[in-house]
Amino acid sequence: MSNQSSHSDANEVSAEFGYTPELKRTLGSFQVFAVSFAFISVAVGIFGTYGMLLNNAGPVGIWTWLIALAGQMLVALVIAQFAARIPLSGSSYQWASRLANPRVGWIFGWLTFCYLVVGLMAIDFAMASQCLMPLFNMTPDEQTARILTVVILLVQAALAIASTRLVGLINSLAVGVEVTIVVLLVVALLVAVAVTGDGSAANLGSRGVAADSTEYFAFGGGLMAVMIVGLATLVGFDSAANMAEEAKDPHRTVPRAIVGSVAAAGILGMLFLIGLTVAIDDITKVTASESPVATIMRDQFGAPMERILLVVIAIAFFGGGLVSLTSCARMVFAMSRDGRFPAHQVMRRVNKRSQTPIPATVLPLVIGIVVMIVLPGDALIELITAGTLFPAITYGLVVILYLAVRKRLDRKRGAFDLGRFELPVAVAALVWSVCAVVILLSPIDATVPMIIVGGLILVGCLYFGFMLMFRREVLDSEPGQDVFSDTDRRTDPDPQDAEV
Template sequence: MSMTGERPDRTSADDHHLAALGYEQKFDREMSLWANFALGFLYLSPLVGVISLFAMGLAAAGPPAVFWILVAAGGQFLVALVFGEIVAQYPLAGGLYQWGRRLWSGRYAWILSWIYICGVIIGITSTALFSADFVAGLFFGTAAEPGPESSPGARLAIALAVTAVALLLNITGTRTLARISKIGLAAELLGVLAVGLYLLAFERHQPFSVFFDTMGADGGEGYLGAFLGASLVGLLLFYGFEACGEVAEEVPDPARRIPRAMQLTVLVGGAAALLSFAGYVLAAPDLPAIVAGDVGAPVPAILQNSLGTVGTKAFLVVALTSFLACVMGQQAAASRLVFSFARDRMFPGSQWFSRMHATRKVPMNALLAVNVPPLALYVFVFYSPDSLFRIAAFQMLAGYVAFQMVVLAALRMRLRGWRPAGAWNLGRAGLPVNVAALAYGVVAIVMLAKPSGDAGLAFYDRWIALIGFAVVLLVGLAYLLLARPGRDSTAPEGDALEVADKLRSLRPRS
């Protein structure tokens, strides 16, 4: 018997859609639209991203670096629109893997997912390790030194603790993930909006015209070069919205809700990042010193000057909540992709990785497995602290390449006659949006792969992102060619045209 009038019909429709794609329902659909949006938003985390990128952006191009937030938000919104059409037709766990498989082939999806999963594992690692300085600032900071840098030992211990807590919460099931996501969303929006508006209203030390002044950041070589050098401010910030689709089988009415959640993630995340970055710029009492690189930790210094010790520590509590929720989201996205891989028998041990916990309805083994590589990386960073930024440099390049492999697969299928048949689609606008999204992505990949502008660095350090990506790609290709993963898989692939026709035939006729 049903407890509501609409739930049985909705559940039945979701089950029928899943069955039409070749799978049966195993997850609990307990993630609402807002929880799904919160998952993507906290994965993107504008609060953490702006704090991490603020000094670098100002040093590269001065206050005008803020405009890269608008550029990247616009480009990634196009990507989110393309993803929305795909997930509406294929609302399956493991998002990017399934989209690549159904739009192209299993082998194409395998290498795409290999690149993406390596990026997410680095994401878990870097997020947990970067949280260490926030913990140090919260518990050991003073009025004179609001953000002390944590030691390698403390960084290792804190990263292990953050990973363990996030894992334990994830293991309890989708409902906990949804609740923590919504709590983190509320905390981060409160932190961004409250702090940003307070800084703009009561602590503004700079005129608004400062956003058109490089303050010497161009080094006399022209503004365009400096502005392009600040591109990482936007490009490194806008990712995570794809996590909304990784948990598609845990969301009721996913074909309608997940596209909206992805779009909200980019739009609200972009607005929050813009407000936050602009607020810090306008509240900086000595902005030229920050642009010149004379202030080691500018955001804590600005907060200390504006909010005092108590206000700064309250802000750090919000930031740590975001870090924890972000790690949870990364773990969830990675585990669902591994589960989806295993369900299609795409690598050795698939039977073990595809097991679902009988009562908690989570892929327990996959969830545990995705946290093993970060543990090894934590130890590596402990012995080589300077390697953290080298490791993190690969993360975003991998993410952008994986995204654009999906966008390319969608464009290829459109040119073969595919018309997305999900409950949400762009209609005739789909093709030009797809082309524009691919163009943006190619430019972004080139900018992420280009060498560092610091000629004083060693060759390896200047090209670290591209070198790291090349190593991962070559390892993945070698495994793909030699081990032939998926040779026993019978899961559908390259069937976007057929599924679109099938879904249209299943719709009730008016």
């Protein structure tokens, strides 16, 4: 009876903000946590960036992770404040629309959509090229990687369409496997070094191949560049907020998932980095390797352990991509039900049987397939690199929004609340957000990613201009107000309900 009451109370949240509950609340507290943790994915982030860290700053560069962890935790605390008070799909779009104005909210929503769809392509392409192809001993080939990426996207879309509960179960499994294996690897690496002597704690203070770099401490130089390891990994924790309408007791579970996922990922990631770094036997050889993490595993445990690692990384990649796709679909759905996304009449439809927004899920799939077909190789890599800028910019804007509207936020009994610490935390989060954007823009080769980010923002501006000229009434109403006719608000019909 209590579960039914809790479920009813959660659905009243949607009604309170002007929406008829359409999505099914199936995600428990751990599953909500798994949504954020799977997007962060420590194993995936470190696997993909550890080589860059060794090349730019040497093994000692791992300690920049702690700086990124502290900064991202500040941002997570601010986002959790919003999530506790407005637990709706669309997260930042909803917060800005209701607390600033719908035009500002639209900008937040478009930026988040861009970073989710770019992140989805980055995760799945990396899974195909850096994980599946080496796992199955396939010769490196970009076209093969693109085909595999499309297959991965199709499988993820099918799962996301079938059931949110299924997505939650798969993510929970992926997170459980990832955490267990990473902890075991850390212990095993340290034990192996102690037994064999192949490795050294002195690595933790070594600059490695970057020891003679004249730009090591310069602006945009080696030490500053490796901040991207933490910045590119400890993102996506706001995905839980985007799934709030499918979470049970969202006022509590969503903010706890946001903060808890950053804390857990930060601690686990630091331990993993320490274990890997101590286990390096030959810094120059490992740095020159195409996959330093896999090389360390092979050197310490032999080829079988390298393959086990690749399997675990593949599971983590898949979970992160699945969360990205699902979260992106929820942002599209949230903006569409308010008439603020292209083809909104179609994109807002929810299937009665699966209670999932099928068209909104298909959209990022189609975009991913088109990009894999038409975008040249260099441009694809630059697009993926550009994806790191979107969350940094979006998080910074969310923090600015919080500082501007915090006095108007309602306090809900039992919900997450920083109390008297909210202002100093928010100010520190803003300082960090500015630093994060500067860090990501500092490398000399950041010009092309900046152009790509600017291009995607320009596309959004064009549609925004269209709405201002021809559909201004949509941007004049708060989300949840009646901007549709009853016909527009219908869910997808169940074929069995159709009358002949």
